[in-house]
Structures are given as C-alpha cells and as structure tokens.
Amino acid sequence: MGHTNRRIFFINAFVVLTVLAGIFTISGASVHASDGFAVTTVGPSNGTVVSGNLSWTVTTNQDTQKVEFFIDGVYRWREWMAPYTFNGDGHTLDTTTVANGTHVLSVVAYRQNSDKTATAQVTVDVENGGSASSAAPVSPTPTTTSTQSPTPATTSTQSPTPATTASTVKAVAGLTVTTDAPADGQTVAGRITWSVAVSGGKVNRVDFSVDGTVSGSDRKEPYTFGGPGGTLDTTTLSDGAHRLTATAYGVGGSTASSSITVAVANNRLATLSPPGSVSAPAVSGSPSIGTVMSATAGTWTNSPTAYGYAWQRCSAAGGSCVAISGATRSTYTTVGADAGSTLRIAVTASNATGSGLAVSAPSEVIGSLNQVSESGPTWPDTTPPAFAPNRVAATPSDFSSIMSSLHAGDVVEVKPMTLSGEIVFGQKLSSPAQIHFDSGVEFTGSAAGTNNPAVWIHGSNLSLYGGDVSGMGNDCVKVSAGSADTSGPTNIRWWGLKVHDCGGSGFAAQGNNYPNTNLDIQLEAWKWGQNLAIDPHAVKGTGFHGAYLGGGNAPTSGRFIVYAHDSQYGAGVEAGSNLQNADLWERAANLTWSGTVGMAGNAFQPWGSNNKNVVVHDLEASNITGYALFDESLTGGSGNVVQYARSSGVDASPVYQPSPFVVCQDCK
DSSP: OOOOOOOOOEEOTTOOEEETTTTEEEOSSOEEOTTSOOEEEEESOTTOEEOSEEOOEEEESSOEEEEEEEETTEEEEEEOSSSEETTSTTOOEEGGGSOSEEEEEEEEEEETTSSOEEEEEEEEEEOOOGGGGGOOOOOOOOSSSTTTOOOOOSSOSOOSSOBOSTTTEEOBTTBEEEEEESOTTOEEOSEEOOEEEEESSOEEEEEEEETTEEEEEEOSSSEETTSTTOOEEGGGSOSEEEEEEEEEEETTSOEEEEEEEEEEOGGGGGGOOOOOEEEOOEEESOOSTTOEEEEEOOEESSOOSEEEEEEEEEOTTSOSOEEOTTOOSSEEEOOGGGTTOEEEEEEEEEETTEEEEEEOOOOOOOOOGGGSOSSSSOOOOOOOOOOOOSEEEOSHHHHHHHHHTOOTTOEEEEOSOEEEBOEEEOOEEEEEEEEEEOTTOEEEEOOTTSOOOSEEEOOEEEEEEOOEEEESSSOSEEEOOOTTOSSOOEEEEEEEEEEEEESSOSEEEEESSSOEEEEEEEEEEESOOOOGGGOOSSSTTSSOOSEEEEEESBOEEEEEEEEEEEESSSOSEEEESOEEEEEEEEEEEEEOOOSSBTTBOOSEEEEBSOOEEEEEEEEEEEEESSOSEEOOSBOOOBSOEEEEEEEEEEOSSSSEEOBTTBEEEEEO
16 A cells, blocks of 8 residues: 555644653643644633533544543543544533533543553633532543443343343434343342443444433443443442433434333342253354354343353364354354354353353354355355375474475375464475365464564465464565565465464565466455554554555466454455456455544455456455445556445445446445
C-alpha cells in the first residue's frame, strides 16, 4: 500500500492540557504538539458556565486504543473509537446529574500499542437552576473499568432460558436486544451474571439499568454487566422484585432494550447447595465450516444463577478435547481449525454457594474448509492425500537433518514438536517432495526486532500439509527468492496452513527479482499485524494483511484459498500490484479496523498497476468495518474479475468498489 498521512495538531487557546508523554501544561496561544502523544478537549471550553445537556468531546493526534472520561476524578465513561464523546456518538453529559458548582472534567487517552498516555482537563461551573443545586455529588461506581469492575465470578455468560418474549425485547430500526441471563422471573441470590446479545446492527454501547438507574455500560461482546467476567452482586439490592433493563445504542442512532424482572432472595444463601447436573448439555448445528453451533445448558438442581460455557475441540472419535480460546458463549461459529474434529460444550452452573460441571456428547465431525461457501461456487478440495512416509522427524534435530538432505520424491512425516527461529525451505528439487506436519507441529518464529519471518520458502517442488505458524519477527510465512537465488520459488503447495499472532502479514508471496510461479496455498489467518513498529506505512496497521499476494517487482501466480478473520489491521487479502494469472477463493470475517474507512478492514483489496488475470471465484465477507471489495489506488491491470461475492455486516458503503481495472460480476 502507498498511504501517506501527515497529521499536524494544534491546541486552541481555551484548552488547558496536561500530557503525560513528557509532562507539560499548555495555556494560551496555539502550540504545535505533533512530537508527543496528545489529547485535546474540543468542548466544553475551560471556565464555561454550563447547564442541561452538554457535549463533551476530545480528539487525539495519534492512533488511540481508548479514551476514559472522569468527573471530579471519578471514572464515568470509556470510548474505543473516534469521535471520542462522553456517553457515545451523538450523546451528551446531563449536567442535572451533578451538583451545581465547579467540576473538573478530565480524560485519559491511551496510545495504541504503547504504554504512553495523555490527559486533558477543563473546569466548568454547573448552574442548572431550580432544585438542581441539591443534586448529589458525582460518585458512581461504574462496572466496566479495569480498576472498578466487580469481583469476577468463576463462570460467565448465559442462561439456558433467554428472555426473548415480546414483553422483554424492544427493537427499534432493526436493532434487537435479547437477555441471555438471568431468565425473566428467576429467583436470584449472590453474584449473578447479567448478559445480553444484540443483533441487527453495529453497537456503540449497552447500558445496564437496575430499577431505572444506569449502573454500568459495556462496549464489547459479550455485553455483560461489569464487563468480561463481571457479575451483579444482589446483596447490594433489597430482597424482592427488581427490574433489570439493558439498552443498546446503535452506530446510526437506533436504540433497543430488553427488560426482565428478577426476585432477589439473599436470605436463601445460607440454605443453598451447589448445582448438580440432572441432564447433560447438548450441541446442535450443521457440522461444516462457517456455521453456527448452539448449546443448551442441560438441567440442574439447586437453582443456578449463572452458566459458563466453554467450547472444546476434540478428535474425530470425540477424545483428546482441548478448550477453544475465547469460545465462551452458548453459540460458536466454526472455523477452519475445526475441520476433521468434533466439538463439545462444557457447562459450569453456579450459585452463591458453589458450582457444578457437565459436558455434552461430541458433535458430528466438522466438514472441511471447502464447505465454507454454502450457496456460491464450489471451493477446491484441499484434503491432504493419504501418505506412507519414508522418513520421519520425531525431534527438531531430526527435522533439521532431514530438511538438509531432502530429496525429490521423499515423503516426510513430522511428529508434534515446536520449531523456533526462522525455518527456511530453500530446497530446489527436480520433482515434488511431500512434508506432512502432524497436529501439534508449531512454528513459533523469531522474536520482535529480528525482522525475520517464521517460515521462509524460496525452494521449488515442495508440497507441505498442516502446520501452525506464529511469530512476531515479521510475516508468519514468506515466499520469495533470496539475494543469492537465480530463480524464484515454483511448484509450492501448502494446504492446511494456519498462521496467527504474526508481527507482519500472515502469508506474503512477493516476487523479488524472480517470479513466484504455480503456488497452491490454502490457509487460515488471524491476528496478523501484531508488531506495528515494523510497518513502514505512515498509518500503522495498514501495511499488513491476512494474505499479501503479488508484491515485489516480479509476478506471483497460482491458486489461493484464504479464510482471514479476527484481525484489526490491514485487509483479508491484498493483491499487491503484481498478482498475475491467479485464482482466489476468500472468506473474510470480523475485520475490525477502527481508523479511516477503506485504509484497512477490507476483505479483498487490489492496488497498483500490474495485476493481470486475477479471478476471484468466491468472495464472502461478514462483520467487517471496511469494504468487501476495495479498489485501493488501482491504476492499471487487465482481466481482473470478482465472479461471485456475498456480504453481510459490512460497514463501508458501497460494499463493493469496482473500477476499470477490476470487474465485480455477481456481487450482492
């Protein structure tokens, strides 16, 4: 990508600013502050007399992780995305919630991928008039900050009986809120999980109110009172009926709410026993990649007040189960890593006196990645071939020895092991050799600062299957000729490749002086761009992608099957100016770039002037903050076409941005 972004930042005379990245205070004339991280209060002005609904907004001069708002030193609100406004986009501070008199409004901004912070504060005089002078001082105890959240419970999220009746769900402009836990009418005691699900649109925040008073907010799924792992302590409430209301505020201004009534019975705490399983949890759903699996909690004794869910990935026979990181809701969307495995759910039911555990029977075996497209073109079958090894690597030393003497026609099995540092496949063979990585083979790469990929391929006639690659040094996998080579990589196959937690791109194929020819790559990528210090672009995070195909001064050609998901930087796939005679199937999901629309967060992003005959057979995009197809500085090329595309939950508009150099045929 060729972005340039110079940001000059000035501080207006009315703002009093304190910057913690080199502490100084500014008052008076405009001051140039582009050398340090800074935050500026746009409004209100310092010393202003205010009343009613007050807009309180700040700006920052560098990429920002979050901004926290304080009134008289007490935390009141947190914003994750610009514009950084108290109470969220389009909302205000109601001055009638504070006492008349002088108040200090302050913010703390946290720089992205850094420990640096900056603060700004203004002093205002509140004069509400009427009876407002008797308003109580500001002294809430919010439940969503890391410093003030309630003591986490041992379990999380949902109830088996969601409150989804018409009387408890209110939807406006398509937004719908459903209370997952507790159930409407449930009797509760002690610490309980209060969580909701929101559908029908993007959400700025969810407010949690008890008997009409806002007691906390959450801005990220799963939306839970107290934030991740948080609970509502019913001992802070009187015994009897209480109304719990969750209100979601959509990005476009829509709102929706869900209300339930619970009966608080703290006097039962002394007589309760931990829950016991009566009937086991159950798993249902279509056993294929990209589909939603659902779980029930089963039935329990002793009135559980909270249910925790943990999805587990098991062998095809249902054994050797391992917890799936982050999969802690009653639903789970299958990913490429699940292919060939079964799934089961482990449910922890708890009440104030303890908890119990029960697990479901395993699901059917999850189908392969080529099933990801349910209605579009058929994806290529990338099932690894059956093999009989003539060489086996049981240790890293064995692996190194075999690789140094690899021959054409070899069939190598690599037993579970960890391979650290930069692993180089530079063998130039006359005919293919197969290397099969058993489940459990991990490439961990080099540390940040080395600028080395975890795996570098510059050989020929290599067929690799499986393997889990991570590494903070640079790209997880790089395919390109080296400085001493006289030809580029050719006939390179890697199916079943998983790349994640990469410093740079997940997979990068760049033609450096010599072309990359006949590549055949099937990969799943997530969490790339984790080492922004090595991104050469002015806007950090825009130069790394799930798959970066065709960079460099020589062409890259071949077939690429990519599932890119769960990353906040770059694009799912970038065609980098020299991708030629290539076939692509791509699914992109959960790309959450929070900067300028189009600079990142796109599913398929071609740029440059020399992409030729690139055919995207199937493009599927869901829950992304950019475009499904983004023509990013595309100034030339020919024969490039997206034949079929479908999308949902795409923030940018129009969803597809074709150009004279890339045609979008059946794109909906």
